[in-house]
Amino acid sequence: MDHPDWLNDTEWEPAKENIILVHGYAGGDDTLPIAVLRDAYIKHGGYNVFLVDWGALGQPPCYVAAVYNIRPIAACLSQTVMKLRRLGLPPDRTTCVGHSLGAHICGLMANHLNFRLERIIALDPARPLIKPGNMNRLDSGDAKSVQVIHTNAGHYGEGGRVGHIDFCINGGRRQPYCGNSTNINLCSHIWAVCYLAQSIFEGMEPMAEPCNRRCPTNVLIPPGRQGRGRFGYAIGYAISCTKDTDE
Template sequence: MNSFGLCVILVIYYINRVVISQVTLPGQPVKDALFLHNFVPSNNTLKDCVFRPSNDKDLCPDPDVRFVLYTNDKRQPVDQGQTDWLRQSVWDPLKENILLIHGYAGGEDTLPINVVRDAYMRNGSYNIWMVDWGALGEPPCYRASVHNMRAVARCTGEFISSLRIAGLPTEKLTCVGHSLGAHVCGLISQFVLFRMHRIVALDPARPLITNNVRLTNGAANAVHVLHTNAGHYGESGRTGHVDFCINGGRIQPYCEGADIDAQLCSHVWAVCYMAESLMPSLRRKAEPCSRRCPSAPRPGVNRVGIPVLMGQGTPLTASGSYCVHDDYPPYCPRKQGDIGDPRCCLKAPEIVQPAIESMDPQERTTSNAV
């Protein structure tokens, strides 16, 4: 077996691994690093993996690809069998629309993707359309998950096309995807008759990704990529119109030295940087830097140019590579009253507990339906 084949096997092993150490917040047990896929309970074996045909035009709607709308502090599952569903729904036509897609071993209400969902809800300016394809991406079926991305993209493309016909403006629709979900965002462009507006890719997945499913900057008018584990679980090099290399793009400093998989921890943390960007007081700017991730994290040594906001606020006209350096976990509240999400704290400093208690019930109980 060559070295590349061995690397692929090792990557799949670590992605499918669910034995992870725990830390404890006072009075609230949690797993470290955003639960690192929630200790996903699964009795599946590789024999249980489902492979959806990607070229079946009669595949959609697929019962294993569900859509849920969150807006105005309400949650509403989409009834794809009802032709006038949008008109009777809680959809707010005055708000921008976000299509939010989780990655492998995810779901509508699983970490880490619901950290981003809750941040959009807290911001209050968006309709959030969540794509739940968890039944087609369950562990230990990573290879099947990669295969199923095209089928998920087809059904999602048909869904947003139907919303467009019903009156939802797609010219400002943004697709936000984490890991495999980022590639699904890109694949959707192959199944719609309009130009995708914007894609925000949160550390798009690297293992087993080939050119026929890989996200490229041709998938939308603007493709913005946040790299937190480039070259390992995440794609390396230039992927979008704008690529952000966070702490060099590969290993996040707060993930090192902890009793966890530092690579997987770094891959997951992209969601907290995105969530942080939705809070006006926390938005951070990135400096122009080298063209590739991972790059050596050298604070203060950047290219000449104008800094740009990272995440939700990135200008649609921006292009190039930008770097951000930060030794503290993003969107982690440091003290009582700080804006943030305790789930974005790698460990459990005591200062986080007052922050939890100060959150309203909607923000504190993120695992319950709104």
């Protein structure tokens, strides 16, 4: 990356949107579930994908160490992103997408940048051991647009509102596909990645209920509530629902 033409000498295409993809605890650059999202962006063809692999610093069984490590990882990542900007990466066409602890890495990274990212998409940002305060976790000040997808709020995922807009999928706490899973909470936590991978393709965007302060404790929508969004890239208008439904 020290050569001024490094970025242009790669397969990077200036006309495409840029995705910085950050996995969560116990992940890696080629592990599930983040590999599903990586492959979806690549298959779409409209994105340059930069995959951050911090797996060596976030391996089981020591979740405590992984939480401790997200701050230095974020600081290091910010240096890389600022170097990419000097090489031609446009901030207004760059999104940091993080799952679980990776969502907080996106937010903490932003604290070290000398510019603002266009967007952060936080996929069920991790709750356990995450302290309050914007220097310890993701918040709405970390990018021009911070969008959050909740799928296991209150257990593995944050229970309260975190971004400019927070989507509670199927109520935001437990996902219906996980009923037969031996760990329904972990399964629900992982599904945030799958929902975003689905939303990348036109015609397959799940529909979700925008949260107010917290994800609801049930999956009922108050009568008359409107405000459905295509989470991830554009906020549109339609009826709100808590089931994930293809358009």
